[in-house]
Amino acid sequence: MKFIDLFAGCGGLSEGFYKQGFKSLTHVEIDHHACKTLKTRMKYYGYNDNDVNVLEEDITSEDIISKIESHVKNKTVDVIIGGPPCQSFSSLGRAKDENGMADDPRNFLFESYIKVLNRFQPKVFVFENVTGLLSAKINGKPIINIILKELGKKYNLLKDIDQMVLNSCDYGVPQIRKRVILIGTRKDLKIKPSIIYKGIIKTHTNPDSKTNNETNLKDFVTxxxxxxxxxxxxxxxxxxxxxxxxxxxxxxxxxxxxxxxxxxxxxxxxxxxxxxxxxxxxxxxxxxxxxxxxxxxxxxxxxxxxxxxxxxxxxxxxxxxxxxxxxxxxxxxxxxxxxxxxxxxxxxxxxxxxxxxxxxxxxxxxxxxxxxxxxxAVPPMMAEAIAKSIKQVLEDI
The missing domain is CATH 3.90.120.10 (DNA Methylase, subunit A, domain 2)
Structure with a gap:
């Protein structure tokens, strides 16, 4: 199963997909040092020089689609993953900026994600961001509503936003880290995204969890x-x-x-x-x-x-x-x-x-x-829990 990683960073999200046997077609990342890390990790997983596909590019550039196409070629893209930079969505960032970061161009990087998504139309996508995304506004409008409207044109999405918030601690990561994980399934496949969310299995308790009484969960990792x-x-x-x-x-x-x-x-x-x-x-x-x-x-x-x-x-x-x-x-x-x-x-x-x-x-x-x-980065163990569920659903179809 093949994936594209957008706003890849050093590859925390893709690490989880590698662990579940997914193959990378390309990573798109603007930071030079993160790109070097991505290339080193691909070689660790056995990719040779010809297969190490990392695009050190600005995803907003006009020719980004053609550059990604040159790496993907005619291969089928099963999954697109990634999380646009989140500083402008974070509550801390908004508090420090006198305009609440309303003028920050990073607010619109999700449009580049959607542009790539609509071109390659994978079976499933994963869109990761900070929980501040849920309260961020542009021109008085909640940005999450804008994103969900655009993503929902060709993909099935959960209706309950609260179910999209995952905590890394629940998956054995020794850290409290709540993140919005938007997962969509292409409408023609008639797969409910709720199936994928249910398959992201919690393995551990966390200090704030209401499910700590479940006997099948291990104690949180300290x-x-x-x-x-x-x-x-x-x-x-x-x-x-x-x-x-x-x-x-x-x-x-x-x-x-x-x-x-x-x-x-x-x-x-x-x-x-x-x-x-x-x-x-x-x-x-x-x-x-x-x-x-x-x-x-x-x-x-x-x-x-x-x-x-x-x-x-x-x-x-x-x-x-x-x-x-x-x-x-x-x-x-x-x-x-x-x-x-x-x-x-x-x-x-x-x-x-x-x-x-x-x-x-x-x-x-x-x-x-x-x-x-x-x-x-996205914690790799949390990413792997997501990848494992997506893999199971894709195998079933």
């Missing part, structure tokens, strides 16, 4: 499950490749790591100033919020007066992580390591672990670029 085996390092320490053997196995690590591996990539800690190290250490040791720190240790207030409770946030060993975000490339203050003796923020590999990327996944580019790619 930060401790995901990263506690990694070498302890202080700020400024670590190397692009470190020797590392996992001594204590757990179910989560067995899914993302080959236990014959004796190395770990990208486990390099940022350098931090003395004040931040003190903040990290005290907050993680006491499990304090930033507000509690300011109340009890006012000397550690920040000069920039960013007194938001989410300016500095500790991740806790016994819970899933908070949503990993692309802002991680600017600073990691919202992702303070739970071990107070390390007095630092998360490394790129730790963030990748919390996103459910396999340890053998290579992120190309600088550490800044790695953080950005990881934060923007």
């Amino acid at each position: 930060v401790k499950d995901a990263i506690s085996d990694l070498p302890k390092i202080k700020p400024g320490e670590g190397k692009p490749i470190l020797k590392h053997e996992v001594k204590s196995n757990n179910e989560y690590l067995s899914k993302i790591r080959n236990f014959n591996d004796c190395e770990i990539r990208d486990h390099v800690a940022r350098t931090h100033n003395l004040s931040d190290k003190m903040r990290y250490k005290i907050m993680s040791k006491n499990k304090w919020t930033f507000a509690e720190l300011l109340e009890k240790k006012p000397s550690l207030n920040h000069n920039k007066q960013r007194v938001f409770n989410n300016s500095y946030v500790v991740q806790f060993w016994d819970k899933p992580a908070r949503t990993i975000i692309a802002h991680l490339y600017k600073d990691g203050n919202q992702f303070i390591h739970p071990d107070h003796t390390q007095e630092r923020t998360l490394t790129a590999r730790e963030a990748a672990r919390l996103q459910s990327f396999p340890d053998d996944f290579v992120f190309e580019g600088s550490r800044t670029q790695q953080y950005k790619q990881i934060g923007n």
